[in-house]
Amino acid sequence: AQRVTQPEKLLSVFKGAPVELKCNYSYSGSPELFWYVQYSRQRLQLLLRHISRESIKGFTADLNKGETSFHLKKPFAQEEDSAMYYCALRPKGKLIFGQGTELSVKP
Amino acid sequence: GAGVSQSPRYKVAKRGQDVALRCDPISGHVSLFWYQQALGQGPEFLTYFQNEAQLDKSGLPSDRFFAERPEGSVSTLKIQRTQQEDSAVYLCASSLAGVLTGELFFGEGSRLTVL
Numbered sequence: 252a253q254r255v256t257q258p259e260k261l262l263s264v265f266k267g268a269p270v271e272l273k274c275n276y277s278y279s280g281s282p283e284l285f286w287y288v289q290y291s292r293q294r295l296q297l298l299l300r301h302i303s304r305e306s307i308k309g310f311t312a313d314l315n316k317g318e319t320s321f322h323l324k325k326p327f328a329q330e331e332d333s334a335m336y337y338c339a340l341r342p343k344g345k346l347i348f349g350q351g352t353e354l355s356v357k358p
Numbered sequence: 359g360a361g362v363s364q365s366p367r368y369k370v371a372k373r374g375q376d377v378a379l380r381c382d383p384i385s386g387h388v389s390l391f392w393y394q395q396a397l398g399q400g401p402e403f404l405t406y407f408q409n410e411a412q413l414d415k416s417g418l419p420s421d422r423f424f425a426e427r428p429e430g431s432v433s434t435l436k437i438q439r440t441q442q443e444d445s446a447v448y449l450c451a452s453s454l455a456g457v458l459t460g461e462l463f464f465g466e467g468s469r470l471t472v473l
Contacts, residue, residue, distance in 0.1 A: 255400075294361070295401070295449065295464040337400050345391065345414060346462060348400035 253278050255340050257349035264328050265357050272323040272352045274312075274338030283341040284321040286312055287348070290334045298323075298336070308332070328356045360384070362465035364450050370471045371440045379435045379468045383452030390433050391462065392425055393449040401449055407433060440472045 254277040264270055276282060286298040299307045301314045301321060312323045321338060333356045338349040363382040371377050383390050389408055393401035394417075403417040409430035418425070422440075427433040437444055447467040453460035 257400075260398075294466045295451075297461050300461075345403045345406055345417075346401075347403065348393075350398075350400045 253340060253342050253347055255338050255347055255349035257336075257338055257352050259352045260350070261353045261355065263355040263357065266330055267327050270323075270325045270328045270332070270354065270356075272336050272338075272354065274321045274323065274349060276319050276321065276338075276340045278319075278340055278342050280342060282314070282316075284312075284314055285339045285341065285346070286310070286321075286323050287337045287339055288334050289337070295337070328354075330356045330358055332356050362450055362452050362463050364448075364465035364468050366468060367466065368469050368471075370473065372473055373440060373442060375440055376436065376438045377440055377470060379437075379448050379470070381433045381435070381450030381452075381465060383431065383433070383450070384454075384463055385431075387452035387454050387463075389453040389455070389460065390427055391451045391453075392433070392435050393451065394419075395447045395449055395467070397446070404435070404448075437470075440470075442472050445470055445472045 256275045284301045287295050288298040289295045310325045312321050314321050335351050335353050337351045339346045365380045391406050392404040395401045405415040405425045407427040410427050422438045424436045447469045449467045450465045451462040453462050
């Protein structure tokens with residue numbers, strides 16, 4: 252079955268601390284993976300995709316096929332990073348989302 | 359407008375009523391998706407259009423759910439005889455390219471509450 256698992260519903264850190272939001276996926280083929288973010292009172296938007304191998308707003312994510320993971324990382328969290336983060340898998344067209352992790356960055 | 363537009367933003371329906379939710383995608387976007395997001399959950403895929411063709415409706419939870427996009431632009435999601443379990447935010451997204459590529463741009467959603 253194609254599935255995305257985000258084990259943490261809430262992650263709370265202090266400003267300046269490192270952040271890692273976990274994502275594991277289940278898919279037998281070659282996956283295409285994304286992180287989407289939803290800031291308070293804003294719409295869901297793309298943060299980054301694994302094929303781009305880019306850093307957006309200081310966030311990076313590396314695809315680990317052996318561990319079937321695509322964890323999102325940032326070395327120094329900022330208060331403006333507080334949001335809901337969704338990991339998503341696109342096996343063939345449609346996006347399959349995880350349940351989301353709420354990141355709260357405290358001053 | 360520049361983004362995906364959905365209406366109404368909020369809808370309260372009595373159990374058994376029919377509702378219609380509208381999505382205006384970004385002009386020129388070929389692909390259009392509907393998702394259902396229950397409270398505390400991630401978005402769940404409902405259906406997908408490429409232009410006016412509905413290519414995947416595997417996520418529609420029952421035959422009470424129906425979606426159309428007759429002219430390949432605006433789309434309507436209709437829910438007949440609403441039930442309490444239909445309460446959710448319904449998200450529409452569009453993409454410039456076909457299904458295998460392209461970033462999805464989401465609307466703000468239509469929040470449906472069934473009493």
